[in-house]
Amino acid sequence: MREEEVEVAIKVVVVGNGAVGKSSMIQRYCKGIFTRDYKKTIGVDFLERQIEVDGEDVRLMLWDTAGQEEFDAITKAYYRGAQACVLAFSTVDRESFEAIELWKRKVEDEVGDIAMVLVQNKIDLIDDAVVHTRETEELAKKLRLRFYPTSVKENLNVEEVFRYLAEKYIDQLNSVVEEKVSPQKIGQDLMHNDVKNHNSDPHGRQVISLQPSKRRANKKKPFTTSVYCMLCNPLVKVGPVLSFLCGTLRSQ
Numbered sequence: 001m002r003e004e005e006v007e008v009a010i011k012v013v014v015v016g017n018g019a020v021g022k023s024s025m026i027q028r029y030c031k032g033i034f035t036r037d038y039k040k041t042i043g044v045d046f047l048e049r050q051i052e053v054d055g056e057d058v059r060l061m062l063w064d065t066a067g068q069e070e071f072d073a074i075t076k077a078y079y080r081g082a083q084a085c086v087l088a089f090s091t092v093d094r095e096s097f098e099a100i101e102l103w104k105r106k107v108e109d110e111v112g113d114i115a116m117v118l119v120q121n122k123i124d125l126i127d128d129a130v131v132h133t134r135e136t137e138e139l140a141k142k143l144r145l146r147f148y149p150t151s152v153k154e155n156l157n158v159e160e161v162f163r164y165l166a167e168k169y170i171d172q173l174n175s176v177v178e179e180k181v182s183p184q185k186i187g188q189d190l191m192h193n194d195v196k197n198h199n200s201d202p203h204g205r206q207v208i209s210l211q212p213s214k215r216r217a218n219k220k221k222p223f224t225t226s227v228y229c230m231l232c233n234p235l236v237k238v239g240p241v242l243s244f245l246c247g248t249l250r251s252q
């Protein structure tokens, strides 16, 4: 695999009670439209959009999940593999606010600790609000989440929500890659002859546990700093992902 063929693709799930505006948010973000009609999502739906973060193409795959409990069994299956999540509630629906912690748990039960953001939608209806801003801020603080008030109708803050998640995920990805493939760490592993400890498949071969990021050619700035391939040739400079692959090929 060539380094240029690697791109970042992020699976984002949007969760929250029924009618808070999940489908509308995804439609607004991916298609630039807003409709007043309410059509309950049956199970799950999916749209995608490509954006640029730090000069790199990032593909966001947005999974719209049904808010009704009756679909829980189906929707949960689609949380798997998600790298980011929007927890949404509505300004005019108190129950949807009170359900946020439950939604967070449901997602974490399936995928663990991933990039998340708290979204209070329908902020255009603030005059009829049943949730105080103070309460939302307290919840965000308690759950340690960034909070965005949005109006899908007025196209307020929708772009910001998804950009924040993409940046947060990439930050996490970079710190994991740096931790896993720092030259010092590889050197230490070689000295202790335990390179296979990085991550092994059932046959003891090295595998990459990170979601691969696809990177396109001629980009301004890579997400991760390059490292030297200590396994094949310490003089060959390669990206961390390739460095791992070299190790994989060598151990096969």
Ligand SMILES: Nc1nc2c(ncn2[C@@H]2O[C@H](COP(=O)(O)OP(=O)(O)OP(=O)(O)O)[C@@H](O)[C@H]2O)c(=O)[nH]1
Pocket: 016, 017, 018, 019, 020, 021, 022, 023, 024, 025, 035, 036, 037, 038, 039, 040, 041, 042, 065, 066, 067, 068, 121, 122, 123, 124, 125, 150, 151, 152, 153, 154
């Ligand atoms: N005023 C206002 N209405 C909104 C906003 N966002 C969505 N709506 C409306 O809220 C209703 C429900 O929106 P949906 O996007 O279908 O809600 P959902 O969360 O996907 O609902 P489920 O599919 O049942 O889970 C629709 O009538 C939308 O037009 C907003 O920002 N402001």
